[in-house]
Amino acid sequence: xxxxxxxxxxxxxxxxxxxxxxxxxxxxxxxxxxxxxxxxxxxxxxxxxxxxxxxxxxxxxxxxxxxxxxxxxxxxxxxxxxxxxxxxxxxxxxxxxxxxxxxxxxxxxxxxxxxxxxxxxxxxxxxxxxxxxxxxxxxxxxxxxxxxxxxxxxxxxxxxxxxxxxxxxxxxxxxxxxxxxxxxxxxxxxxxxxxxxxxxxxxxxxxxxxxxxxxxxxxxxxxxxxxxxxxxxxxxxxxxxxxxxxxxxxxxxxxxxxxxxxxxxxxxxxxxxxxxxxxxxxxxxxxxxxxxxxxxxxxxxxxxxxxxxxxxxxxxxxxxxxxxxxxxxxxxxxxxxxxxxxxxxxxxxxxxxxxxxxxxxxxxxxxxxxxxxxxxxxxxxxxxxxxxxxxxxxxxxxxxxxxxxxxxxxxxxxxxxxxxxxxxxxxxxxxxxxxxxxxxxxxxxxxxxxxxxxxxxxxxxxxxxxxxxxxxxxxxxxxxxxxxxxxxxxxxxxxxxxxxxxxxxxxxxxxxxxxxxxxxxxxxxxxxxxxxxxxxxxxxxxxxxxxxxxxxxxxxxxxxxxxxxxxxxxxxxxxxxxxxxxxxxxxxxxxxxxxxxxxxxxxxxxxxxxxxxxxxxxxx
Numbered sequence: 001x002x003x004x005x006x007x008x009x010x011x012x013x014x015x016x017x018x019x020x021x022x023x024x025x026x027x028x029x030x031x032x033x034x035x036x037x038x039x040x041x042x043x044x045x046x047x048x049x050x051x052x053x054x055x056x057x058x059x060x061x062x063x064x065x066x067x068x069x070x071x072x073x074x075x076x077x078x079x080x081x082x083x084x085x086x087x088x089x090x091x092x093x094x095x096x097x098x099x100x101x102x103x104x105x106x107x108x109x110x111x112x113x114x115x116x117x118x119x120x121x122x123x124x125x126x127x128x129x130x131x132x133x134x135x136x137x138x139x140x141x142x143x144x145x146x147x148x149x150x151x152x153x154x155x156x157x158x159x160x161x162x163x164x165x166x167x168x169x170x171x172x173x174x175x176x177x178x179x180x181x182x183x184x185x186x187x188x189x190x191x192x193x194x195x196x197x198x199x200x201x202x203x204x205x206x207x208x209x210x211x212x213x214x215x216x217x218x219x220x221x222x223x224x225x226x227x228x229x230x231x232x233x234x235x236x237x238x239x240x241x242x243x244x245x246x247x248x249x250x251x252x253x254x255x256x257x258x259x260x261x262x263x264x265x266x267x268x269x270x271x272x273x274x275x276x277x278x279x280x281x282x283x284x285x286x287x288x289x290x291x292x293x294x295x296x297x298x299x300x301x302x303x304x305x306x307x308x309x310x311x312x313x314x315x316x317x318x319x320x321x322x323x324x325x326x327x328x329x330x331x332x333x334x335x336x337x338x339x340x341x342x343x344x345x346x347x348x349x350x351x352x353x354x355x356x357x358x359x360x361x362x363x364x365x366x367x368x369x370x371x372x373x374x375x376x377x378x379x380x381x382x383x384x385x386x387x388x389x390x391x392x393x394x395x396x397x398x399x400x401x402x403x404x405x406x407x408x409x410x411x412x413x414x415x416x417x418x419x420x421x422x423x424x425x426x427x428x429x430x431x432x433x434x435x436x437x438x439x440x441x442x443x444x445x446x447x448x449x450x451x452x453x454x455x456x457x458x459x460x461x462x463x464x465x466x467x468x469x470x471x472x473x474x475x476x477x478x479x480x481x482x483x484x485x486x487x488x489x490x491x492x493x494x495x496x497x498x499x500x501x502x503x504x505x506x507x508x509x510x511x512x513x514x515x516x517x518x519x520x521x522x523x524x525x526x527x528x529x530x531x532x533x534x535x536x537x538x539x540x541x542x543x544x545x546x547x548x549x550x551x552x553x554x555x556x557x558x559x560x561x562x563x564x565x566x567x568x569x570x571x572x573x574x575x576x577x578x579x580x581x582x583x584x585x586x587x588x589x590x591x592x593x594x595x596x597x598x599x600x601x602x603x604x605x606x607x608x609x610x611x612x613x614x615x616x617x618x619x620x
Contacts, residue, residue: 057196087120110161129142150198223249430479431481442455445487498575508605
């Protein structure tokens with residue numbers, strides 16, 4: 001009985017424990033399942049949200065691609081001015097906050113500044129893609145434009161401010177909230193721009209049609225085509241391993257050199273034709289075409305040699321890019337080639353300007369004979385010297401040579417340079433004295449000390465004189481400026497003819513007198529002899545006629561007189577001047593005068609006297 005009672009109580013005690021014990025297990029299992037279901041649903045919602053965002057980004061990228069094809073970004077003008085105004089405002093505010101040491105405000109404005117700059121660069125990139133598409137740029141150009149923008153975004157990523165964002169995200173401060181908003185805007189913008197740019201890079205063919213001639217037909221394609229040949233490939237690999245150059249590269253280089261060799265003449269003709277249209281204007285109908293031909297000739301002479309050398313240099317330049325793989329070595333060589341380009345360009349400009357000025361000076365001298373040719377040449381030489389010095393300084397700058405250091409080193413040896421250049425400066429100022437004094441000009445016949453000849457050239461340091469035996473004499477200008485100079489060419493009218501006419505004593509004095517009158521009349525009316533009849537002076541200038549005639553070298557004296565009784569003749573003095581100071585004209589006129597005098601002697605029954613001597617023999 002007691003045992004039965006004990007069993008009954010034990011069962012009554014175990015049943016509730018079992019029931020309550022099973023119930024929690026029963027109840028816990030659905031609860032855990034519920035939590036797992038919630039997590040799964042949240043995860044599905046999160047995955048769905050990412051998919052939605054990716055779909056949204058893809059749709060935006062597709063819209064951008066469509067707008068590029070429609071050239072929307074060109075039609076809808078980008079407001080650079082508004083962005084620049086806002087950027088300047090933020091930069092000023094950052095400067096003020098830096099002075100006030102407001103670090104948080106500085107970071108807030110820096111994030112917004114990055115956002116504005118990123119948007120501006122992004123919009124400009126899209127515009128640049130459209131412009132590249134319109135101008136048929138190659139595929140690599142598009143990739144380069146997109147890569148530049150991608151690199152900018154990655155360099156200025158919002159992750160640089162992530163720690164600051166985590167620190168301030170729970171702050172109720174106004175500046176912190178603005179910083180968080182700017183951070184989120186920058187993050188969303190960077191993510192979207194990065195996605196769009198990479199999408200455009202992967203799908204270039206959707207907005208730019210591929211072109212074999214633009215994209216593939218280049219020297220790299222030709223090199224790969226040659227090296228891939230089954231016969232050439234082993235040789236090319238051998239050369240590449242041992243000599244660092246392939247057969248394809250050598251072949252392309254030779255083709256480039258051959259191309260420039262064959263077409264250099266046509267290039268020059270094309271350039272001359274372009275310059276012809278630039279420099280030569282339409283002439284009047286009555287003007288001859290010889291002037292145009294002369295201009296074409298000096299233009300060709302000016303640019304031909306520098307242009308030919310420049311084209312060959314360009315072929316070598318291209319070849320170096322193909323043959324040299326070492327970037328460091330290439331960067332050392334290229335500046336020298338660029339300097340050579342600048343030197344050749346300066347040479348062409350110098351020759352063109354020099355020939356142009358010379359041509360203009362020649363026309364000026366022909367139009368205005370009083371203009372001194374040597375003065376124009378002297379000024380032109382000074383301009384040339386300054387031009388060459390400027391070019392040399394510019395080339396030094398291009399090569400990275402410190403001009404200030406050169407100037408400082410010149411200061412150390414300034415005394416030695418000054419002493420060495422003393423004679424040079426003296427000769428230079430001597431040339432200035434010669435130019436300003438106008439004692440002689442180029443082409444004049446002068447006598448300086450024991451040197452006689454024609455002035456060939458007046459240079460900045462020396463003067464060159466060509467003697468009548470065809471020798472060249474060079475005299476320093478300082479010496480020439482301080483010596484007496486006899487100038488036979490400084491005469492405008494009058495080269496002297498002086499002769500004595502010997503008439504025999506057997507001629508009557510009346511006939512001799514008539515001969516003298518006839519000679520005087522003949523010379524007065526001779527077109528080549530200067531006289532009162534052939535050279536007249538205006539009444540308004542007669543007061544200073546003597547002074548001016550002596551200054552300018554005008555001689556018109558005409559004298560014919562029975563001069564003296566000679567040992568065996570009566571002598572008639574003839575003294576006159578030719579109108580032309582030219583020696584050749586003087587000889588021709590003198591010859592004509594002598595012939596006419598001979599006729600007048602015969603006309604007046606006179607005879608020329610010969611040196612005679614009469615001997616009287618006394619008979620013892």
